Amino acid sequence: xxxxxxxxxxxxxxxxxxxxxxxxxxxxxxxxxxxxxxxxxxxxxxxxxxxxxxxxxxxxxxxxxxxxxxxxxxxxxxxxxxxxxxxxxxxxxxxxxxxxxxxxxxxxxxxxxxxxxxxxxxxxxxxxxxxxxxxxxxxxxxxxxxxxxxxxxxxxxxxxxxxxxxxxxxxxxxxxxxxxxxxxxxxxxxxxxxxxxxxxxxxxxxxxxxxxxxxxxxxxxxxxxxxxxxxxxxxxxxxxxxxxxxxxxxxxxxxxxxxxxxxxxxxxxxxxxxxxxxxxxxxxxxxxxxxxxxxxxxxxxxxxxxxxxxxxxxxxxxxxxxxxxxxxxxxxxxxxxxxxxxxxxxxxxxxxxxxxxxxxxxxxxxxxxxxxxxxxxxxxxxxxxxxxxxxxxxxxxxxxxxxxxxxxxxxxxxx
Amino acid sequence: xxxxxxxxxxxxxxxxxxxxxxxxxxxxxxxxxxxxxxxxxxxxxxxxxxxxxxxxxxxxxxxxxxxxxxxxxxxxxxxxxxxxxxxxxxxxxxxxxxxxxxxxxxxxxxxxxxxxxxxxxxxxxxxxxxxxxxxxxxxxxxxxxxxxxxxxxxxxxxxxxxxxxxxxxxxxxxxxxxxxxxxxxxxxxxxxxxxxxxxxxxxxxxxxxxxxxxxxxxxxxxxxxxxxxxxxxxxxxxxxxxxxxxxxxxxxxxxxxxxxxxxxxxxxxxxxxxxxxxxxxxxxxxxxxxxxxxxx
Numbered sequence: 001x002x003x004x005x006x007x008x009x010x011x012x013x014x015x016x017x018x019x020x021x022x023x024x025x026x027x028x029x030x031x032x033x034x035x036x037x038x039x040x041x042x043x044x045x046x047x048x049x050x051x052x053x054x055x056x057x058x059x060x061x062x063x064x065x066x067x068x069x070x071x072x073x074x075x076x077x078x079x080x081x082x083x084x085x086x087x088x089x090x091x092x093x094x095x096x097x098x099x100x101x102x103x104x105x106x107x108x109x110x111x112x113x114x115x116x117x118x119x120x121x122x123x124x125x126x127x128x129x130x131x132x133x134x135x136x137x138x139x140x141x142x143x144x145x146x147x148x149x150x151x152x153x154x155x156x157x158x159x160x161x162x163x164x165x166x167x168x169x170x171x172x173x174x175x176x177x178x179x180x181x182x183x184x185x186x187x188x189x190x191x192x193x194x195x196x197x198x199x200x201x202x203x204x205x206x207x208x209x210x211x212x213x214x215x216x217x218x219x220x221x222x223x224x225x226x227x228x229x230x231x232x233x234x235x236x237x238x239x240x241x242x243x244x245x246x247x248x249x250x251x252x253x254x255x256x257x258x259x260x261x262x263x264x265x266x267x268x269x270x271x272x273x274x275x276x277x278x279x280x281x282x283x284x285x286x287x288x289x290x291x292x293x294x295x296x297x298x299x300x301x302x303x304x305x306x307x308x309x310x311x312x313x314x315x316x317x318x319x320x321x322x323x324x325x326x327x328x329x330x331x332x333x334x335x336x337x338x339x340x341x342x343x344x345x346x347x348x349x350x351x352x353x354x355x356x357x358x359x360x361x362x363x364x365x366x367x368x369x370x371x372x373x374x375x376x377x378x379x380x381x382x383x384x385x386x387x388x389x390x391x392x393x394x395x396x397x398x399x400x401x402x403x404x405x406x407x408x409x410x411x412x413x414x415x
Numbered sequence: 416x417x418x419x420x421x422x423x424x425x426x427x428x429x430x431x432x433x434x435x436x437x438x439x440x441x442x443x444x445x446x447x448x449x450x451x452x453x454x455x456x457x458x459x460x461x462x463x464x465x466x467x468x469x470x471x472x473x474x475x476x477x478x479x480x481x482x483x484x485x486x487x488x489x490x491x492x493x494x495x496x497x498x499x500x501x502x503x504x505x506x507x508x509x510x511x512x513x514x515x516x517x518x519x520x521x522x523x524x525x526x527x528x529x530x531x532x533x534x535x536x537x538x539x540x541x542x543x544x545x546x547x548x549x550x551x552x553x554x555x556x557x558x559x560x561x562x563x564x565x566x567x568x569x570x571x572x573x574x575x576x577x578x579x580x581x582x583x584x585x586x587x588x589x590x591x592x593x594x595x596x597x598x599x600x601x602x603x604x605x606x607x608x609x610x611x612x613x614x615x616x617x618x619x620x621x622x623x624x625x626x627x628x629x630x631x632x633x634x635x636x637x638x639x640x641x642x643x644x645x646x647x648x649x650x651x652x653x654x655x656x657x658x659x660x661x662x663x664x665x666x667x668x669x670x671x672x673x674x675x676x677x678x679x680x681x682x683x684x685x686x687x688x689x690x691x692x693x694x695x696x697x698x699x700x701x702x703x704x705x706x707x708x709x710x711x
Contacts, residue, residue, distance in 0.1 A: 002418055070573065072555050073597070075598070099575075100575045224434075228464065229464045241431055243427070272462055280416070283420075284428050398582055403584035
């Protein structure tokens with residue numbers, strides 16, 4: 001059994017919270033006392049049934065306003081998989097929250113209201129999914145009950161979404177007609193839509209293969225911590241502790257250390273109480289090298305056969321996340337894995353109108369804006385283009401005066 | 416990769432980030448199964464080296480004796496430093512005021528002692544075993560959760576947390592609460608404990624105990640509960656699903672003495688884990704309010 005992390009994009013009006021509530025409710029993931037708390041809450045559907053959307057409301061402020069402000073994480077599991085849902089708000093003023101949720105997801109569910117079809121926010125959500133390089137998209141055409149479960153409505157929406165998807169280079173797309181409110185095609189196949197022969201949503205989530213695409217990425221290992229016990233019996237012990245960002249490392253592999261460029265071979269891959277021959281993407285291990293090199297936190301071990309991009313002038317896509325706009329004259333910090341160095345965002349190439357995908361020339365980038373920039377870093381970064389290897393291509397910008405994370409970078413290329 | 420391996424690898428990476436990013440971290444240890452799991456994860460992250468942090472226990476003085484014995488034995492067996500902050504000391508110095516009445520609990524006072532302990536030792540990061548599946552306010556909390564110098568959590572000013580990149584930069588006086596098992600559920604923790612054969616305090620397993628029935632739940636009949644003639648004390652076979660202060664941790668009737676049976680019981684159970692905690696029942700926003708005040 002593995003884990004699938006997915007993102008739900010949509011607004012309250014699309015029934016996003018109801019959809020998640022339905023998944024939790026119909027998979028028996030709501031426990032008695034939580035259900036009791038919901039039943040006691042002063043909010044019901046028009047027909048008096050329990051409002052499942054309350055299951056995903058977290059904070060007082062959100063309950064008061066009836067919207068999701070922040071990313072909420074929800075958990076459920078079936079016999080086949082464990083699921084982590086990043087429930088993110090759909091309004092444009094919460095773009096940064098959706099970007100945050102998408103950064104850790106394998107798959108995105110995009111909700112379209114069957115009565116409205118592809119609208120501005122569908123474009124926006126799909127653009128962000130593409131920007132954050134999520135490979136799998138599930139388009140749930142919701143509220144099918146409101147359009148008499150009509151097949152042609154579904155097919156029309158599907159056709160217009162595919163046009164959008166080709167513009168955004170989204171490839172693996174699955175369309176499912178659903179009613180989250182009535183439970184059609186969420187956990188159980190709907191009797192109301194005999195014309196639909198595909199899987200219901202849960203079955204699709206249980207079976208979609210997400211790990212496969214990661215197998216052939218080049219091996220990358222950011223060093224987080226050097227283990228040096230310096231005791232009498234472990235006098236010469238020196239292990240590099242970290243988590244494999246992408247690809248696979250084998251004992252005997254030739255590796256290069258960045259940014260120094262020195263080379264060595266892996267002599268041992270250690271885990272608590274044992275050794276491995278191979279460590280693959282996502283594994284937290286301790287690596288030992290043949291040579292006694294000066295390696296510290298922030299360095300990257302990379303398989304020598306496939307070098308990363310090493311640069312201090314970098315082009316990147318950016319999502320600005322702070323109320324104070326981007327300042328091209330200010331010094332910021334950039335954090336790429338465990339590496340932190342000073343940087344300047346030297347140039348704003350353009351901003352994207354994420355509702356229309358139009359590129360705008362502008363000197364300003366503010367909260368929730370997305371654009372393309374050039375940055376200059378004090379130390380060189382060793383990265384891969386985000387769209388090719390998102391596990392070694394994402395970085396954050398920190399305002400060193402407030403210490404707040406103010407931007408997300410999807411690195412593209414060295415300049 | 417198996418889901419427990421994925422969760423474990425993520426938690427180890429988070430612990431190593433703490434070591435790399437902070438000057439004086441601490442691991443908040445309650446003696447409960449979640450913090451015992453954290454200790455195992457820290458062994459996996461840092462052995463054969465020492466932990467780059469001590470264990471810190473905020474002791475209300477109303478803990479189950481079994482937990483305290485277990486705590487001391489564990490710290491000794493792994494050879495790591497244990498720091499104890501006593502709520503009684505905060506009460507004696509006048510910084511904390513004991514609640515009165517029958518439902519009095521020292522649970523809320525832990526916050527005072529925790530903040531005092533953080534200040535005394537200058538901790539800049541406190542690792543805790545909270546999970547997002549426990550409660551809806553926790554569902555929105557970051558893995559690196561920044562607290563101001565009064566220990567307060569501001570849900571509206573949380574930092575965006577992208578990929579596995581954690582920003583632990585803080586100003587002097589602030590500190591960060593860190594939750595490596597945020598993405599684990601109660602069942603995940605139990606399955607991991609089983610897989611790793613991790614020892615737990617005996618109160619997690621069914622045993623005979625004198626209990627009183629209060630507010631719809633069985634509470635251990637301990638001195639701290641201020642039992643009087645109105646209370647009906649009976650002996651029942653029970654176990655505890657969480658291990659907190661005796662005044663606010665309810666028992667469930669159970670015959671389960673074996674971890675497999677407990678896992679099965681939890682899978683089928685219709686009450687969530689925090690449902691057995693009196694402290695969350697006060698209002699719908701109880702946890703959110705406590706966290707804003709500096710609670711774990």
